[in-house]
Amino acid sequence: MPRTDTGPRPAPPARDSPPHGHDRVLGRVVLGVTGCIAAYKACEVLRELQRREVDVHVVMTAAATRFVGPLTFEALSGHPVFHDQFALGTDSDIRHVSLADDAEVLLVAPATANTVGKLARGIADDALSTLYTATRAPVVVAPAMNSNMLEHPAVQENLEILRSRGVRVVEPGSGHLACGWLGRGRLAETDAIVDATLAALVRRRELTGETVLVTAGPTVEDIDPVRFVSNRSSGKMGYRIAEAARDRGARVVLVSGPTSLRPPGGVELVSVRSAEEMARAVEAHFEAATVVVAAAAVADYRPAAPSTDKLKKGEGPLALELVRTKDILRGLGERKGERLLVGFAAETGDLLARARDKLTGKNLDLIVANEVSTGFGGDTNAAVLLPREGDPVDVPLASKREVAERVCDEIVRLRAPAREPTPTGPVAS
């Protein structure tokens, strides 16, 4: 409807302006609201975030606008609400991209089964789902739905996909649901959602300024042009650590042996094949590194004299002479300086004793100890984190991304003394 008044109108808030009444902003959160009866509770979540000095922008799905009008969120947030995927932003920018860039955390609360499914499967057909695929910000999802919907294998699988990508799922609570049921599925309490969002906001800056050098995957040692000696490492653990460190603000260099994994975005990937190539690549990036995480399963031996011609079979047995490769991590431990060194120990017995020997023998600050049977090759892992200083941390079976988060928690804890006072501390003003 055209405006009929001609009087002065307050200027729309600039993209950088803080929320009403706040001159100091902890960070910028994009709050995605989806179509569920709990949509009204998103107003309380928004208010509580603002009380904690967070600048909140709101994105709504079409269904959400049928429960709460965009005007309500616009008035509360002090920013235009994004619900039309095709509407341009204030500077004719593409809103789902500009908001995705600006977001420091994307919080979806409440998240319906439909939206959880779209995010998990990469369907991008509205303002919120396009923004999700366009953002690099950490994501927090607070589902709310009927108990049977929540327990449906499709929904559980989708939530698991999101968790394995590093999305923090704030578990729904139990109680009376709008549909009349008594059971699990109601939106988590506002405090739990706000705490998870603030934790994500702080976490994303915890490793800013750090350069994390990660080794991952197996190495491949050639016998001849068609045969090689290698091991069963998939590289997944190292890749998940690289992603988790990237998401906490670090510059990440990932030196990887051959794997079938997709290169993580925003990470500098250096592909290598043999232990010798890995040693050279690590050497080239060691100087700039402040943290090294050696997750690669480096061959301890290689064929003494790889043949340039394909070996021909004979009648009798064949003996292959193997010689030791360089222990990359041990070499780094001898000249680590102020760097933090993290190693891995995959064992088949005497786990903690052997891991402790490697921790001290290689002059490490932290070792991730796991049984070969739980971690090698799969998507999950269970581990014990043994720091040189402090108590061991038991990490029960979880997705490798979740294990990577616990490793990063320890890295942050152990790096804290070196980071204080931080030039770009965890709380920006």
Ligand code: CTP
């Ligand atoms: N490592 C390395 N260079 C090597 C071998 C191992 O950097 N040539 C690193 C691995 O990335 C891992 C740790 O050292 O972080 C593993 O220690 P290691 O004692 O070599 O364990 P294993 O290779 O399992 O050997 P062992 O048979 O002695 O248990």
